[in-house]
Amino acid sequence: MDLALERLADRMHVVSLPLVTRFRGVEVREVALFSGEAGWGEWSPFLEYPPEEAARWLRAALEDADLERPAAVRDRIPVNATLPAVGPDAVAGVLARYDGCRTVKVKVAERGQTLDDDVARVAEVRALLPDARIRVDANGGWNIDEAEHAVRALERFDLEYVEQPCATVPELAELRMRVHRLAIPIAADESVRKAEDPLLVARAGAADVLVVKAQPLGGVRSALAIVAEAGLPAVVSSALDSSVGLSMGAALAGAMPSLPYDCGLGTGALLAADVAEPLVPVAGSIPVVRVTPTPELLATHQASPERTAAWRARLAAAHPHL
Structure with missing residues (x-):
């Protein structure tokens, strides 16, 4: 070495x-x-x-x-609750960990599960939180036909957007045309953070929303530049980080000129332990702060x-x- x-x-x-x-x-x-x-x-x-x-x-x-981090233009970040692919009977317990969150991101297309499982999970969220904004995240788990069928099955729950329904940029572009009349936006995550060219999805007209994460995009400054050049509304999210990583995401969200969506930075609520005082949602938001682990x-x-x-x-x- x-x-x-x-x-x-x-x-x-x-x-x-x-x-x-x-x-x-x-x-x-x-x-x-x-x-x-x-x-x-x-x-x-x-x-x-x-x-x-x-x-x-x-x-x-x-x-x-x-x-030093880029200057922030806001001191708190509204965040969504993140619901893993649990059964309907476990939904209330998970959501209870997210204080005051008005948006829920529901994981769907879990390996070993079916669309019926996804519908039941989303239906339970809507029943528990009738006024919540609901977005679903498939992590690229559907092909085009499966994604179209799933979007139509879930459309009745008034989705805010569907995140990474298919794995590739051409598939996203095709799906976006197919479901255009439903007026459900398509968000791209893996097609941004795992791509050699994170701007390709925007140039191809394959998404309405970008999901950006500070770590996979090389840092706060790099992510800010990508959002600015893409010219699409963006959601800042995390990758199941500790509170140190979540604070990096909060710094990115805090420095963005516009923040039209609640951010996926509330996942500290999914950790049973952390390296510092947990950066978890309070009244639906987290602060823009640096987090220092305790010895x-x-x-x-x-x-x-x-x-x-x-x-x-x-x-x-x-x-x-x-």
């Missing part, structure tokens, strides 16, 4: 944070945190992501730790030596791609 990489590894703290409920196939979220001159930054690409992709997340973490919580949730070694190996693999 060269000297620069060794020094970087010495700044890294790896923690394992349990979740309240299984989400995205995991029950424990592993997160790497870096201390720096400006504060703390989070590096938390999911474990299946390759080094080239993880490097963008690393760039964001180091920028956030070492540089006690870093120690309590420190990852095992084996998992720490695995993250050091990830760091060594991603570092050359910075």
Whole structure:
């Protein structure tokens, strides 16, 4: 390990944070945190992501730790509740963790489940919160025909938008034409944050809304530039971050000139433990603040030596791609 990489590894703290409920196939979220001159930054690409992709997340973490954040134009960010692919009987318990949230993002197209499961979950949200804004997120899990069928089945619940219904930009563009008369906007997430060209989806007319995340897009400044160039309304979201990562997302949302949608930055409510005082919704919003981990919580949730070694190996693999 060269000297620069060794020094970087010495700044890294790896923690394992349990979740309240299984989400995205995991029950424990592993997160790497870096201390720096400006504060703390989070590096938390999911474990299946390759080094080239993880490097963008690393760039964001180091920028956030070492540089002051862009000036904010608002001091609080309205956030949505995020509902995993749970059964209807579990919906109320999950939503109760989101104080005052007026918008709910419902996960759909979960592997091993059916459209009937999705409809039942969304129906339960609408029954419990008749005035809420409901958006659904398929994470690219449907093909075009499945997505069209699903959108028509869910349309009666008055959806705010459908997030990443299909995996590819051409599919999104085709679906957008098919459901145009329903006036349900199409939002793009993976087609922005995982793309070699995050602006392609906007140029192709394949989405009405961009979902942007600070870490996958290389940092707050890079994400701001992408939103400005795309010229589409944007929603700032998170990737099941600790409160350190959520504060980076809040910094991005706080610096955006316009914030027309509630943001997906309330996912701290899905963690059973955190590295600091949890950045969770209060009266439907979170503050634009830096979060500093406490030594006690870093120690309590420190990852095992084996998992720490695995993250050091990830760091060594991603570092050359910075």
